[in-house]
Amino acid sequence: MRVKEMADLAGTTTRAVRHYHRLGLLPVPPSAGGRRDYGVEHLARLLRIRWLADRGLSLTQVAQILAADARGTDREAILRDLRSARENIEERQRALREQADRVDELIARVAGGDPPSPLPTALTCFYDDVARRIRGLEAPAGDRALQVLTGERRLMMTLAAREMIPASAGRFIAELDAAERDACARQICAFAELEQTGEAGAVELAQESWALALRHKQSSLAILNDLPEGALGRALWDLAGVLSTISYPLKVHRVFTGALLDLMLADPDFAAAIHRSAGGRRVSL
Structure with missing residues (x-):
């Protein structure tokens, strides 16, 4: 399949696919007729990358997990990465809650006739x-x-x-x-x-x-x-x-x-x- 087809199936963009190629997350497929020909294995890999990234992992952490999968070892390292990602998400949630509280204060000020x-x-x-x-x-x-x-x-x-x-x-x-x-x-x-x-x-x-x-x-x-x-x-x-x-x-x-x-x-x-x-x-x- 062409890069656009694969990107659409994975719910991402061709630009993201090229970025994953540059980072070494997604192998570059062989070319056919001057165009890259992606197989199901590439789509599966791309879906895995997107699935991990959508759960809050950085691309560096995604790369470490994929590498550990390839070796079939280092489960503890994967757990550390996942727990670290969880902590990062909780920190962002706290920051968003604080930001929401500040917006609520602004709403209350303006509703009460005060300037923001x-x-x-x-x-x-x-x-x-x-x-x-x-x-x-x-x-x-x-x-x-x-x-x-x-x-x-x-x-x-x-x-x-x-x-x-x-x-x-x-x-x-x-x-x-x-x-x-x-x-x-x-x-x-x-x-x-x-x-x-x-x-x-x-x-x-x-x-x-x-x-x-x-x-x-x-x-x-x-x-x-x-x-x-x-x-x-x-x-x-x-x-x-x-x-x-x-x-x-x-x-x-x-x-x-x-x-x-x-x-x-x-x-x-x-x-x-x-x-x-x-x-x-x-x-x-």
């Missing part, structure tokens, strides 16, 4: 709420404060896209009452005025931010304790440092982030959580 964004809904609502409160303050630095808030939102969106924001961040936000959210709005305005208030203003603002974290110490610690460890944890802190430097480039901004980090590291509980996630490396923001 990697930022958790709780953070999106929080930033929207703080923006409204900033506008309500009618502060001289209101426009700059909104720009600062937009920059922080982008920073958090970058971390969220890397799946580096734990769910406990939403629980922390849920604890903030109206007065504390007003305080957050005022702190954003104060940050926008740091060029005028200078280093003294930066240190004072860091102390106010730290006081808010301490009022919700358990929730704040939960966020730090939920951060990844090992290589991913180090990557998170490296990325946070880079993003912080880009987002807050002025010296007075560095005074604020440095003072806030110093306050956190001076607390044994916060320091332990930070060092655990950062793998003992020196952290800078």
Whole structure:
């Protein structure tokens, strides 16, 4: 039979057949009249290749099984390959389930009127709420404060896209009452005025931010304790440092982030959580 006939019978393509020839999986038949003449034995071999591949085996594993069949030995090697293939399939299934969960989250967000964004809904609502409160303050630095808030939102969106924001961040936000959210709005305005208030203003603002974290110490610690460890944890802190430097480039901004980090590291509980996630490396923001 011709290659097209055999491919059709096996439910595959002539291109796949040629690929199997190149890999040595399927013997090349003799030619008749300038065309390859495939026999039943070639069709049987092709069907076996397709059957194994459709069950999740790689072509390398297919080749090993076919070679073992030819030798009539090495059953344990075949079992290892099959078990390995099974594990690979289960891993892909887990990945697909996680992907389906993420799509479900997007469906829920859009159905609820939110944009399809990697930022958790709780953070999106929080930033929207703080923006409204900033506008309500009618502060001289209101426009700059909104720009600062937009920059922080982008920073958090970058971390969220890397799946580096734990769910406990939403629980922390849920604890903030109206007065504390007003305080957050005022702190954003104060940050926008740091060029005028200078280093003294930066240190004072860091102390106010730290006081808010301490009022919700358990929730704040939960966020730090939920951060990844090992290589991913180090990557998170490296990325946070880079993003912080880009987002807050002025010296007075560095005074604020440095003072806030110093306050956190001076607390044994916060320091332990930070060092655990950062793998003992020196952290800078």
